[in-house]
Amino acid sequence: MAAAPSLAQGRLGLLPQGEYVCALPGNAGGAAWNEVQGRNFAITGASSYRAGNGSGTYLLEGKRVTFTRGPMKGMKMMRVSSGMLQEVGRDGKLGRMRCHRAGPVLD
Known part of the structure; x- marks a missing residue:
């Protein structure tokens, strides 16, 4: 018996282009957010991204x-x-x- 295909999460889409900064929540005694070094990335075009050590593709299904x-x-x-x-x-x-869009793609 063949396995049933997994159901998609929703409509296919694209993320807004730009630089994304990733951070963890801080605490009451310090910074509100602590940037995670090496995790930032940029959405550069249709389903494409660039990270510090290369580039690749992503798929956005629903959320x-x-x-x-x-x-x-x-x-x-x-x-x-x-x-x-x-x-x-x-x-x-x-x-x-969490990773938030911080601005346009920088070259």
């Missing part, structure tokens, strides 16, 4: 983003607003790291 090729391959995020993504853990639950 779920899956990085399909390149240095972030396998990473999953949830779109929580037009310019904000939140990591999704291997268990499918939302993680603590």
Whole structure:
């Protein structure tokens, strides 16, 4: 018996182009957000991104983003607003790291 195909999360889409900065929440005694070095990336075009160590592609289905090729391959995020993504853990639950669109793509 053949396995049933998985159901898509929703309509295919594109993320807004720009530089995305990733951070973890801080605490009351310090900074509100702590940038996570090495996790920032840029959405550069239709389903394409660039990270510090290469470039690749992503798929946006509904609110779920899956990085399909390149240095972030396998990473999953949830779109929580037009310019904000939140990591999704291997268990499918939302993680603590959030990435927000900080501005246009820098060369």
